[in-house]
Amino acid sequence: MKKELMIFLGIFLFLAIGMHFKEWISHPIEHIAALPKAGAYGFGPFHPLIFTTIIYVVVSILRGIVYLFSKK
Template sequence: MIRWKKELAIFVAIFLFLALGMHFKEWTSHPLHQIEALPESPLGPWHPLYITFGVYLVVLIIRLAFAGLRKIFTKG
């Protein structure tokens, strides 16, 4: 799998996890209404992507830190 495809898959997984975690009842009962209501959201219509990107950056930093630590401890 090409690296960008892996990162995109991680981003989409985080997006779905957050969307279902925050609005599970709405997504299971009336998902189209949930999408149609985005423009009227108090957080703005793009808030799912902003929040997902923020969480993705946190996850990326943690992944890079663990990769760096693994590299340090396996060299010696």
């Protein structure tokens, strides 16, 4: 459980910094404060969690496939 949480948080941080690098470097507090007014694809303030969950599911499926083929 702890390992999966760390993977989820790692994906979250990777996506957050990757997509909003300039904002995190120049004004991170203002960027976080503006989250309730975010309108990313109509998901609003929940868009970071939604996108992270989607990527996490894809990564989990790939990890499962690798696990199945590597187990002999």
